[in-house]
Amino acid sequence: MRKHWLIGCALWCVAQLSMALAPYTHASPLPAADxxxxxxxxxxxxxSEGFTLLGHHVPKGITGQASIVVSDPAMLAVIQANGTGSSIVAAGLRVGIAQDGAVSYMTPEYWYRAYLRNHYAGAQTAVKSIxxxxxxxxxxxxxxxGDVPFAQLTDYRYMFGMERFDSANSEIGSFTSFDEALNTVQSNLNKGFGDTQRVYEVVMPAQKMAVFGVAMNSASDGEGWWVNKIGTDFPAALPYEVFIVDNKVYALYARYRIALAWPALGMGQFMGIINAPEAIRNTLARVAAASTANN
Known part of the structure; x- marks a missing residue:
């Protein structure tokens, strides 16, 4: 009986691994070029395939790579209809490029399972098309x-005690209305507060939600220093997102967002960027700050 139980456990583990998803997909390479x-x-x-260009990102301090961000009309319709404003963070689809010609893109099922969560089932037609x-x-x-069992992505966290998608410390600003929140974030990005720059934005005013891709350009605490420490092989991981739901502004806390984008990192690597989560939060909180006197 014990032997049968062990065999069953082994088969279950193999089955779980076979149903795992990786965050990125290799595309066909380009010739090395500018x-x-x-x-x-x-x-x-x-x-040419119906995607809408939103912007592109050439991260400061990370040599020879970029990402392109697009949206898909059918996915935007899903986000509008699904009844949870936080799903707006899924509006941007990222494609990574390296100067040596390597091309990759975020694996749609991986990221949409994580970002749409319990609403993923209603998005599967759009995901398959993408x-x-x-x-x-x-x-x-x-x-x-890396590999994450797809069943874990809906409520993903790297390890016990670390943040999930909806953790409270993802909130970085609160306003009296959606319009006030939107105008504040747009104005602060236009002025480059926190040494940031807007990469893209998607605004759905009727649903009171919006998302911005944000480049963090500071040499001391921007994205370059921590990405170079943990690995630059995933250009489709960036840019980071700030999003608005009703009157509140959010940025997924980095112990969730970095772990989701680099799920194979060892704990030692995370310890090497131990200051990154708060540095990211502090930078993006300046983007969401109602008072800009000290920005």
Missing amino acids: LNAQISQIEGKLK EQRLAKVLGSGEGFG
């Missing part, structure tokens, strides 16, 4: 970046 030329080439391909069109226009190779 990064701006590669960005333009990939943007053209994405537009997967098929990305594979058609960019190619579809192996997944990489």
